Amino acid sequence: MTSLDDLPIRDDLRGHVPYGAPQAPVRYQLNVNENTHPVPQEVVDDVLVDLATALQGVNRYPDREFTELREGLAGYLGKGIAAEQIWAANGSNEVLQHVLQAFGGPGRSVLGFPPTYSMHSMIATGTGSTWITGERDADYAITPATATREIERLDPDVVFLCAPNNPTGTPLPIETIEAAYEASRGIVLVDEAYAEFARPGTRSALDLLPGRPRLLVSRTMSKAFAFAGVRLGYLAADPAVIDALRLVRLPYHLSALTQAAATAALRHAPVMLATVGDIAAQRDRIVAELPSLGYRPYASDSNFVFFGGVDDPHAVFEALFAKDILIRDVGIPGHLRVTAGTAEETDYFLRSLAEISPR
Numbered sequence: 178m179t180s181l182d183d184l185p186i187r188d189d190l191r192g193h194v195p196y197g198a199p200q201a202p203v204r205y206q207l208n209v210n211e212n213t214h215p216v217p218q219e220v221v222d223d224v225l226v227d228l229a230t231a232l233q234g235v236n237r238y239p240d241r242e243f244t245e246l247r248e249g250l251a252g253y254l255g256k257g258i259a260a261e262q263i264w265a266a267n268g269s270n271e272v273l274q275h276v277l278q279a280f281g282g283p284g285r286s287v288l289g290f291p292p293t294y295s296m297h298s299m300i301a302t303g304t305g306s307t308w309i310t311g312e313r314d315a316d317y318a319i320t321p322a323t324a325t326r327e328i329e330r331l332d333p334d335v336v337f338l339c340a341p342n343n344p345t346g347t348p349l350p351i352e353t354i355e356a357a358y359e360a361s362r363g364i365v366l367v368d369e370a371y372a373e374f375a376r377p378g379t380r381s382a383l384d385l386l387p388g389r390p391r392l393l394v395s396r397t398m399s400k401a402f403a404f405a406g407v408r409l410g411y412l413a414a415d416p417a418v419i420d421a422l423r424l425v426r427l428p429y430h431l432s433a434l435t436q437a438a439a440t441a442a443l444r445h446a447p448v449m450l451a452t453v454g455d456i457a458a459q460r461d462r463i464v465a466e467l468p469s470l471g472y473r474p475y476a477s478d479s480n481f482v483f484f485g486g487v488d489d490p491h492a493v494f495e496a497l498f499a500k501d502i503l504i505r506d507v508g509i510p511g512h513l514r515v516t517a518g519t520a521e522e523t524d525y526f527l528r529s530l531a532e533i534s535p536r
């Protein structure tokens with residue numbers, strides 16, 4: 178049998194493993210931070226109408242500029258952001274790939290602050306960029322001083338900041354983003370995949386866009402918006418950045434069906450986001466209850482909770498799996514991560530964890 182190593186694959190891909198969060202048909206899928214609430218039926222019905230219209234025209238290529246969708250996304254973000262400042266692709270993963278195709282690549286470095294979203298380093302590798310890592314402070318925080326120090330030390334071409342951070346849930350102060358921008362000469366990308374779940378008073382990097390042409394803020398419809406299966410991520414930045422991304426995208430990369438579904442769903446943004454408050458409440462409940470089971474949860478601004486104090490993460494993962502629950506072992510010794518879903522899912526997760534925990 179031929180193995181990967183037998184192929185004339187790029188040297189810098191040898192020995193790498195693909196992204197591989199388990200996908201298993203268990204009842205409680207709490208491992209990839211989806212919104213576990215289904216799309217409301219009234220939205221499904223309305224999206225179907227637009228999909229039917231789009232299907233009637235699929236003999237033609239879709240609008241390469243996804244104009245209506247960009248207008249919808251700009252309207253959703255508000256803050257005076259114009260459609261010319263919006264980019265979108267098949268998930269924010271593809272958005273990040275476009276960013277590194279345009280601004281990273283061979284001979285260029287991308288700085289991240291691990292532990293962080295695993296795809297950041299994989300997209301860096303996939304685009305031939307060099308992934309370099311900075312140090313965080315205690316409890317996974319990054320202060321403005323730390324960001325400045327690490328950027329000055331490593332002089333990256335691109336900085337990836339994750340706000341809040343995955344897998345730890347750690348908030349990122351807006352002052353840190355400002356400091357990172359000041360300290361760097363290159364692109365600063367803030368990944369705000371979970372922004373809608375932030376606790377009240379949290380400021381978005383979107384507020385920093387005016388006057389900062391090297392600042393890029395990515396978002397997604399995969400999390401709060403309950404639209405992961407559609408694959409729609411987006412970014413806001415200076416219009417010149419959008420022109421740069423046009424150079425690397427494949428023509429017609431957003432299918433007519435994707436554009437139609439996402440545009441229709443955006444018209445229902447308040448309904449689509451109605452579950453966010455309850456999910457945040459379940460997250461806060463998990464954070465509040467884990468200590469009584471002997472675990473150490475971290476503060477979270479996302480729809481998941483990262484917790485330490487786990488003697489044997491693999492054993493806990495397996496014991497929960499046996500109870501039909503999938504959570505995430507992110508490979509950090511003594512820690513696990515769980516997605517906050519419905520009240521019923523949280524009840525079952527906490528009850529099951531109590532049953533298998535030593536105290």
Ligand code: PMP
Nearest residue numbers: 268269270294343370397399410
């Ligand atoms: N950024 C972060 C921090 C994430 O956690 C995820 C999904 N796990 C993504 C981006 C990618 O999301 P998508 O491609 O579905 O938009």
